[in-house]
Amino acid sequence: MRRPTGGSRSxxxxxxxxxxxxxxxxxxxxxxxxxxxxxxxxxxxFVFASENEGGPGLIASGVVTSAxxxxxxxxxxxxxxxxxxxxxxxxxxxxxxxRSELKLFSDWNDGRPETELNFKFYRQATNKIAAISDAxxxxxxxxx
Numbered sequence: 001m002r003r004p005t006g007g008s009r010s011x012x013x014x015x016x017x018x019x020x021x022x023x024x025x026x027x028x029x030x031x032x033x034x035x036x037x038x039x040x041x042x043x044x045x046f047v048f049a050s051e052n053e054g055g056p057g058l059i060a061s062g063v064v065t066s067a068x069x070x071x072x073x074x075x076x077x078x079x080x081x082x083x084x085x086x087x088x089x090x091x092x093x094x095x096x097x098x099r100s101e102l103k104l105f106s107d108w109n110d111g112r113p114e115t116e117l118n119f120k121f122y123r124q125a126t127n128k129i130a131a132i133s134d135a136x137x138x139x140x141x142x143x144x
Contacts, residue, residue: 009038009043009044009131010043010044010045010046010131010132010133010134010136010137010140011036011039011043011044011045011046011064011129011130011131011132012045012046012047012048012117012120012121012129012130012132012136012140013027013030013036013045013046013047013048013085013087013127013128013129013130014048014050014121014127014128015027015030015047015048015049015050015127016049016050016052016053016055016127017047017049017050017055017059020049020055020056020059020060020092021092022089023088023089024065024086024087024088024089025047025060025062025086025087025089026084026085026086026087027084027085027086027087028084029070029082029083029084030082030083030084030085030127030128030129031080031081031082031126031127031128031129032080032081032082032083032128032129032130033080033120033124033128033129033130034120034128034130034131035130035131036081036083036128036129036130036131037069037081037083037129038131039064039067039083039085039129039131040064040067041064041065041066041067042063042064043063043064043067044061044062044063044064044137045061045062045063045064045085045087046058046060046061046062046132046137046140047059047060047061047062047087047089048098048121050127051098051099052125052127055098056096056098057096057097057098057099057101058093058096058097058098058140058143059092059093060089060090060091060092060093061089061090061091061093061140061141061144062087062088062089062090062091063087063088063090064085064086064087065086065087065088066085066086067083067084067085067086068083068084068085069081069082069083070082070083070084083129085129091144092144093143093144094143094144095142095143097140097143099121099122101114102114102117102118102121102122103118103122105117105118106118113132113133113135113136113138113139113140114139116132116133116135116136117132117136117139117140120132
């Protein structure tokens with residue numbers, strides 16, 4: 001998927017990660033929510049190793065090197081859009097950030113980046129790709 005007007009945006013992905021120190025990550029048919037279906041090549045992305053599968057939370061930042069929308073299946077009325085993406089890791093996290101650090105931020109209307117991340121990842125705990133605000137991206141950059 002390519003964006004017609006250029007410019008990158010920031011996304012987060014919470015997913016099972018086999019090798020947290022890999023230089024490249026490839027994730028197939030990932031659920032998208034909160035604008036995640038708009039992820040495209042050259043977008044910034046923050047990788048969270050899913051606590052649902054024993055991961056520690058935030059592990060890396062990177063750049064999307066490819067993104068491909070997955071066609072919806074015929075005959076199913078409600079389907080969550082899915083995307084397959086490849087990410088080139090640019091940095092490893094130096095501080096922890098996961099469910100335990102974010103769960104205190106549950107006033108959904110306080111405008112804090114921590115609350116945005118808690119809402120998008122842990123209100124519904126499924127693994128997913130989501131778009132994030134510039135404020136949330138700036139907050140996450142502080143972990144590298």
